[in-house]
Amino acid sequence: MKILVTGASGDLGRDLSPILSRYYDVITTDIRKPDNNLEFIRCDITQPEDVKKATKDIDVIIHLAALLSCETSNPFIDVNVKGTCNILEAALENNIKKVIYASSVWAAARGGNFPYLPIDEDIPCKPEGMYDITKRMGEEFCEYFNRLYGLNTVNLRLCGYYPVEGFSDNGDIMWDKVDLCALVGRFVGTGPSYKITNPWDLTQAFKAVIETDTRPNDTFIIGLGAPFIQEDAEELGKSPLNVIGKYYPGAAEFFKEIGLEVPAINFWYTTKKAEKKLGFSPRFSLNDIMEMYYSNR
Numbered sequence: 001m002k003i004l005v006t007g008a009s010g011d012l013g014r015d016l017s018p019i020l021s022r023y024y025d026v027i028t029t030d031i032r033k034p035d036n037n038l039e040f041i042r043c044d045i046t047q048p049e050d051v052k053k054a055t056k057d058i059d060v061i062i063h064l065a066a067l068l069s070c071e072t073s074n075p076f077i078d079v080n081v082k083g084t085c086n087i088l089e090a091a092l093e094n095n096i097k098k099v100i101y102a103s104s105v106w107a108a109a110r111g112g113n114f115p116y117l118p119i120d121e122d123i124p125c126k127p128e129g130m131y132d133i134t135k136r137m138g139e140e141f142c143e144y145f146n147r148l149y150g151l152n153t154v155n156l157r158l159c160g161y162y163p164v165e166g167f168s169d170n171g172d173i174m175w176d177k178v179d180l181c182a183l184v185g186r187f188v189g190t191g192p193s194y195k196i197t198n199p200w201d202l203t204q205a206f207k208a209v210i211e212t213d214t215r216p217n218d219t220f221i222i223g224l225g226a227p228f229i230q231e232d233a234e235e236l237g238k239s240p241l242n243v244i245g246k247y248y249p250g251a252a253e254f255f256k257e258i259g260l261e262v263p264a265i266n267f268w269y270t271t272k273k274a275e276k277k278l279g280f281s282p283r284f285s286l287n288d289i290m291e292m293y294y295s296n297r
């Protein structure tokens, strides 16, 4: 199966493409060449004709190319919105089997104003910043191309990607190298909370979408979900360890041992939909990590 990865020189593309190439024939594209030996096509997604050429004879497009920060609105709209439409138009013309759109949880909301918790895929969308709005528009166009033309599209609302040092190429934890506080904190709202911790999980998420029939257009949150429920919110905002202990027995002692302090938790995500429909969950849960830690000690 031929997979085209756009934005392949970016943070996600650089880590995703080589691992994905163990399973599929991966072709990379970007405006600058990634530092690997995978086949590369230079293509600016704002140029419709170039996009049509780059997407010929491809089965699946993983669309990562985007601007994440910018001082004015035009480049954001050109790359994130028009560029995404160029991908969708070309996918239609070239009979692409599936377009996987890398969206963001920020397409729905960010900050603290969520109408309910946990944040799921049905939360009413109120994107705040220009980037967030353009990511939401990308999702809308994916849905539109599916509804109107039957193009097979999927939106992955990534909680973010910020790898923790200390994972092997196969996604195993290297206990002598891993930053345990950083890794564990992700599960309970500290540091860059809920973000995907390693390239292996990132790749397995996209692989799960490639291998699953997701039609019609659907949206999935991908990241580190938490098991807390709405009724936990008040206590999580005051004494998070009391709640965490209910779901992760022994966590308070474990956090103390590794020196992790947990601040008030004001929001969290559920990734149950991705687990149920895609069969995706990160390789290790917090309970797995605690168990491995004690048996490796």
Ligand SMILES: NC(=O)c1ccc[n+]([C@@H]2O[C@H](COP(=O)([O-])OP(=O)(O)OC[C@H]3O[C@@H](n4cnc5c(N)ncnc54)[C@H](O)[C@@H]3O)[C@@H](O)[C@H]2O)c1
Binding pocket: 006, 007, 008, 009, 010, 011, 012, 013, 029, 030, 031, 032, 043, 044, 045, 046, 063, 064, 065, 066, 067, 068, 079, 083, 102, 103, 104, 105, 135, 158, 159, 160, 161, 162
């Ligand atoms: N990094 C995160 O934590 C995060 C979180 C949520 C969603 N996402 C989404 O994942 C995707 C990848 O993010 P990233 O962190 O790798 O971003 P990045 O900025 O590291 O990479 C984006 C890539 O897109 C390329 N690009 C920009 N303009 C282009 C154009 N006109 N034509 C072709 N390529 C172009 C850039 O050269 C770059 O290599 C984005 O769509 C982003 O919105 C990322």
